[in-house]
Each structure stands twice: as C-alpha cells, then as structure tokens.
Amino acid sequence: MSVLVYTENWDNQFKKLSFELVSYASSVAKQLNTNVVALSIGALSQEQLASLSQYGADKVLSLENPDFKTFNALQYAKAITEAAQQEKAEVLVFANNISTRAVAPRVAVKLDAGFVSGCVSLPESISPFVVTKKAFSGKAMAKVQINKGLKILSLNQNAFGLIPNAKPFVSETFNSTLATSNAKLLETRKSSGKMSVLDAEILVSGGRGLKKAENFALLEQASDIFGATATVACTKPVADLEWRPHSEHVGQTGKVVAPNLYFAVGISGAIQHLAGITSSKVIVAINTDKDAPIFEAADYGIIGDALEVMPKLNESLKTFKSKS
Amino acid sequence: MKILVCISHVPDTTAKISFVDGNKTYNKEGQQFIIGPNEELALTRAIEIAEAQAGSTITALTVGGAEVEPTLRKALAMGASDAIRIDSTPKDAMNVARQIAELAKIQNYDVILTGREAIDYNGGQVGEMIAELLGVDSVSGATEMQLESAKALVTREIDGGLEVVELQYPAVITGQKGIAKEPKIPAMRGIMMARTKPLLVQAPIALDDATEVLEHSLPKAKGACKMIPADQVDELVRLLHEEAKII
Structure with a gap:
C-alpha cells in the first residue's frame, strides 16, 4: 500500500507546487498509515529528486527514459498507472493544473478509480472516503464521497501549503514503454519567462x-x-x-x-x-x-x-x- | 468531418449559488441554464469549421434529464446538425464519460469536443476520460483549433507558454477561451430551424457512480472591508505589513 504523488517538473526543476503536493500526499499517507512514493518523469538531478524527501516522500521513483521527454497525455497516463500498480497505491495525488488535468482522468479510467479534482483540504474521513473540493468556480464547496477502492485526488494550488518533513532520500529508477500515439508536438512557444498568475504570491x-x-x-x-x-x-x-x-x-x-x-x-x-x-x-x-x-x-x-x-x-x- | 460536441447544461455565469435539500442539491429555482461557456466556444469553432467543409455534421450531446433539452435546442439554433440527449442524471464524471464513449464507439466521430471544464463542478475530467475509453489521442485546454481533412492542428496553453500539437483522427479536444473569438449568437432563422432538427433521446447504460456529492457549503463571508482614504496610501502599506502581515 502507498500514496503515489505525481510530481511534474518545469525544465527539470520542481517548484513550490511540487512540494505542496508532496506535503499533501504525506498528510494523506499519515491518515492511511502508509508510505508516500513520489513519481518524477524526466532527467532531473539527484539534488532535485532529493528535495522531494524534504517534504515527506519516503521513496522517489524516477522515470528517466528519454522516450518520455515530450509530454503526451496518453503515454504519461500509461507510465503513471504502471507506477501506481507497482507501488500498490490506494490513493494517487495530482496537481489540479493544466498538464496533470490531461493525465489524471486517463489514469482514473485505467485504474477504475474514483477521482475528485480541485480538492482544497485533507480527506475529512477515510472510511467512507470523503473530501472537500471547490465547485461552481469557487462560489461554493462540495463534500464528495468516493465509492471506489482506488482514489485519485487533484489538489488546488496554494490550498494546502508546505509542511517540511525531512525523510532519508531513497530513490529508485522506474521504466516504462511508450503507448502508441499519433500526436506530434510541432512547436513550443514560451512566454517571456514571466511568472504565471497561478504561481505568483x-x-x-x-x-x-x-x-x-x-x-x-x-x-x-x-x-x-x-x-x-x-x-x-x-x-x-x-x-x-x-x-x-x-x-x-x-x-x-x-x-x-x-x-x-x-x-x-x-x-x-x-x-x-x-x-x-x-x-x-x-x-x-x-x-x-x-x-x-x-x-x-x-x-x-x-x-x-x-x-x-x-x-x-x-x-x-x-x-x-x-x-x- | 463528423464532429461530436459534448455540452454541459449549467447555471448562468452570473447565477448566485444556493442549495436545498439539506445542502445536498443545487437550487435551480429561478435560475437560467446555459451551454457551459467553454463548450459554447468549442461548438462555435466547430460550426465555423463545418460551414467551410461541405458534408460536415455536428452532433450536440448532453447527458441529462428532459430539462436539458432547451440547452440542446440552443446548440441546434447555433448551427449543430442534430442533437442527442442521453437520458441519465449521473453524479460523476466517469459515469458521464462512459455514457458518451459507449455511443461514440458506434458512431465513429472524427473529432469529439468538450469544454475545458463544466462551470458547475469544475471537474475537467470528462473529455480526457472519453479519450482514454476510446484509446485515442487528445489535447486539453485548446485555445486554437484547425481541423484539416487528414489532421487537426491544435494550440494548447501550457504553464508559461503555448504548444502546437498535431493530431490524427479520431481525437478528443477540450476547448477553452480563445478557441473561438465570441460565442455564436443564434439568428432567428437558426432558432426556427432548430425546432425541426432531430433531437434523439438515447437510453443510458447501467453504471454505478464512482463519486457522489454529499453536501455543499458556501465560502465563509468576509469581514467588512477596511476603507482607507485615497490620499493615505502609506496607511495601506502599513496595514498590509503590520496587520495583514502579508508584505
């Protein structure tokens, strides 16, 4: 059993959001009395990977296969699903942001999980599993019960905050193969390097x-x-x-x-x-x-x-x- | 080109939200329901594309009870060729996605469009779930979309920029602001024609809900706003530093 958290990176760096997710996953794991495994996809330095253990990751799985260099929802979903199966995850944690929004619903289908997106706090109970999310674009909150054994939660940015919780750094390489996809990335246009409105304090x-x-x-x-x-x-x-x-x-x-x-x-x-x-x-x-x-x-x-x-x-x- | 546009039937963006039935149910009393703004833009773009490609069809689809039919009629008035209502009121995105995928498996659509998210529960799940159930590629959060005869060119927003992705058909695309400039407003002729366009009611498949909403609440009301005279901005800075401790 474990809680698996998918920690996305930006140009091979984690950011505050990544640590917030691990902090959240770590608190959920405490409720379930289990471990936190963080999954990273990309060629990140050991130092970057180790930073996840500062917020409670018991183990960091690192998928460094260069085939996964380009984001592809279908292919990333397959790899994340395999990691969840290997780690016998009962809860998966994602960010409720642009790229993981493309992946998490696919993982939910693959694992036949119950998925609540836009969570704003820890589950208020784990049996039954009940968690609060934002609804009506922030005009209300909804308390949602998950009726499946496997649960997926996506967390709203800045809803939880950081909880430093240093653990020894344990990492393991993880590998997967690409699913067949006909999607081709033609071009990436970076905006001026300014901070996104989602990340700004x-x-x-x-x-x-x-x-x-x-x-x-x-x-x-x-x-x-x-x-x-x-x-x-x-x-x-x-x-x-x-x-x-x-x-x-x-x-x-x-x-x-x-x-x-x-x-x-x-x-x-x-x-x-x-x-x-x-x-x-x-x-x-x-x-x-x-x-x-x-x-x-x-x-x-x-x-x-x-x-x-x-x-x-x-x-x-x-x-x-x-x-x- | 055979296009399916999945639309949500949601309270108007200006709606004040309240709940009934022990906060379990959204209070529909006196509320105006609309096509979700993301799907409305996706539908608008699909209509622009279909008008330029002879022989294209656009099917508008909603999963819901009979009360969603005026929303589907609006989609027909905008320019959809026909409409389907899957007669079910699911509590969960996975259930909705499975209902739609079941139909899409038989219908062989080239492109399935949804919005980035419905504005009621903001799940943002259904489009990608349909893609996964059908085993096809997808782009979520499209801000531009070209549907050429053999491929789709889609621009999507990423953290800190944009990506242009090429997709082969069939594919799922979830649209958001930018995919069309303004939502299409139905003309009188469109409204008249919509009355006679086919609206098919399809029986749902039997499914459990993976999740269900137990109750709702409204955000805590803010305390009174502390007013500062316009000529005392130093006081605002002091309060932000000493009282709010935020700078």
Whole structure:
C-alpha cells in the first residue's frame, strides 16, 4: 500500500507546487498509515529528486527514459498507472493544473478509480472516503464521497501549503514503454519567462478602470517593486479588449487563483471575476465606485481613481521596500 | 468531418449559488441554464469549421434529464446538425464519460469536443476520460483549433507558454477561451430551424457512480472591508505589513 504523488517538473526543476503536493500526499499517507512514493518523469538531478524527501516522500521513483521527454497525455497516463500498480497505491495525488488535468482522468479510467479534482483540504474521513473540493468556480464547496477502492485526488494550488518533513532520500529508477500515439508536438512557444498568475504570491490585477493598455505600466511597476514572486493579472474584459494576454485573465472562464495578496485595481467585481479570486488570502480593492461589489470581497479598500492612486501607492511601496 | 460536441447544461455565469435539500442539491429555482461557456466556444469553432467543409455534421450531446433539452435546442439554433440527449442524471464524471464513449464507439466521430471544464463542478475530467475509453489521442485546454481533412492542428496553453500539437483522427479536444473569438449568437432563422432538427433521446447504460456529492457549503463571508482614504496610501502599506502581515 502507498500514496503515489505525481510530481511534474518545469525544465527539470520542481517548484513550490511540487512540494505542496508532496506535503499533501504525506498528510494523506499519515491518515492511511502508509508510505508516500513520489513519481518524477524526466532527467532531473539527484539534488532535485532529493528535495522531494524534504517534504515527506519516503521513496522517489524516477522515470528517466528519454522516450518520455515530450509530454503526451496518453503515454504519461500509461507510465503513471504502471507506477501506481507497482507501488500498490490506494490513493494517487495530482496537481489540479493544466498538464496533470490531461493525465489524471486517463489514469482514473485505467485504474477504475474514483477521482475528485480541485480538492482544497485533507480527506475529512477515510472510511467512507470523503473530501472537500471547490465547485461552481469557487462560489461554493462540495463534500464528495468516493465509492471506489482506488482514489485519485487533484489538489488546488496554494490550498494546502508546505509542511517540511525531512525523510532519508531513497530513490529508485522506474521504466516504462511508450503507448502508441499519433500526436506530434510541432512547436513550443514560451512566454517571456514571466511568472504565471497561478504561481505568483502577489497579483496586481487590473480591470477596465485602467482605461487603456498603456496604463497597465502602473501595475507592472507595482509588480516589479514586489519582485520575482509578483506578476500582473487582468479581468476578462481587459483580455477581450486585448490590452493584456488571455493567459493573465483571472475569473470563471480564465484562471482561478489563490495568491497571498491580490490587488484589484479598477475592477468592479463582476461575479465571474470574484469566482476566480475568492481563495486569495488578502484582497485590496481600488475603485472609483464606492458601491462596486469588489469592496464586499476585499479586506482593504481605497475609493479613488486607479490612475491617481497607483502612482502614489508605487512610491509608498518603493519607500517601504527600501526600508525593509 | 463528423464532429461530436459534448455540452454541459449549467447555471448562468452570473447565477448566485444556493442549495436545498439539506445542502445536498443545487437550487435551480429561478435560475437560467446555459451551454457551459467553454463548450459554447468549442461548438462555435466547430460550426465555423463545418460551414467551410461541405458534408460536415455536428452532433450536440448532453447527458441529462428532459430539462436539458432547451440547452440542446440552443446548440441546434447555433448551427449543430442534430442533437442527442442521453437520458441519465449521473453524479460523476466517469459515469458521464462512459455514457458518451459507449455511443461514440458506434458512431465513429472524427473529432469529439468538450469544454475545458463544466462551470458547475469544475471537474475537467470528462473529455480526457472519453479519450482514454476510446484509446485515442487528445489535447486539453485548446485555445486554437484547425481541423484539416487528414489532421487537426491544435494550440494548447501550457504553464508559461503555448504548444502546437498535431493530431490524427479520431481525437478528443477540450476547448477553452480563445478557441473561438465570441460565442455564436443564434439568428432567428437558426432558432426556427432548430425546432425541426432531430433531437434523439438515447437510453443510458447501467453504471454505478464512482463519486457522489454529499453536501455543499458556501465560502465563509468576509469581514467588512477596511476603507482607507485615497490620499493615505502609506496607511495601506502599513496595514498590509503590520496587520495583514502579508508584505
């Protein structure tokens, strides 16, 4: 028996999300009184693999076969399924993110497992197995019971946090063969190397109140002052107007985010936008309309024109940063 | 080209959510139901493609009770050729996927489209499950899609960029924002025609649910928003540092 966690990598590196997943898997394993096995696919350094044991992985399985260099949902699902079978996994843990969303449903079919995606906390009971997930795009939570022996959980990013739990580093190579697939990766276009809105700890987000694309420079400045863990986001209308790329669109049909700090600048707070930000720890709203719904969702509010408030706020943040 | 578009019947994006029956059931009272926004865009793109390729057909499908039929009629009004309702109200994505795969096995669709996720339970599972049940390739979260006669070219969002993937038919593609620019609004002629287009009701296969929702809850209400005068931004920075301890 074990809990198997699939730890994806980005250019052969793990990131905070990977450690959050292992922390979560490790806590689930504690509930089940079993071990945690992390599965990595790619040519990662021993140092990277060892970092997983800092968060409770009892064993790291490393699939380094170069055939698996390119992500392919069908092929990755086969390899992950084989690892789960080898390790007699009773629970599998995935991230609820873009690439594992393509894989985990396939694994659920292969293993005839019960799959709950978008979990936000540990199972509240293990017999029956009941876990809470986000539903209605963040407008509600649903308590879900899994009726199958094998369970798959995908965790929402930043829902659980990190729990350091150092274990001795034990690794084992794992191998698999490619399933037949006719999918061909033709091209990868990397965006400027900026942090994704899902990974950012601080989001400086703008709405139509910014009035034009150029004014997002004010938000870029704020983001730069906060540093590498911050980035700019936007609302759906702003992405539709092509002031900002769709990859930055936060909300029901865009990305559902959970940063530590969310600045809603010139955002009125349409229900579809609020759905995407309710998991933020602290929300600051800056808007001219005192009755805007964003103030009901916010912790701190300033009634004022974003174009007047932001330059002052940037100055104040700069002063604060230079002192701290 | 023979295309199947699986659509979800979900509460409108502006709906305020509440529950009845001891928080077990979503409160449908007075709610407007729509085609899920991701599937609406996928359907729009499929219609654009089919209009340019003579002889193409688009079947719109939903798994649900009779109450989903107006949603299927809307898909017909947008331009789908016919519609199928699998007469079942499953609790679980795997059940939905198995119902659809069972039908798709017989129908030999070239492309099966779904949305990235339905906006009620945000599972994002059904499309990839269908692909696995049929043993075919898939792309999830497509932001662009070309369906050529022998292959599909699909752009999908990845962490920190985009990927362009080529697929052979049959294939499953789950669409999201970007796959079409704006959802197609049915014209009056389309609405009239939709009334006479075939809507087939198909019996479900008997399946257990792998998961089931026991109850719902609403997120905790936030405390009152602390207002700071616009000329005192230093105070905001101080509060974020000392009170919220977030910077």
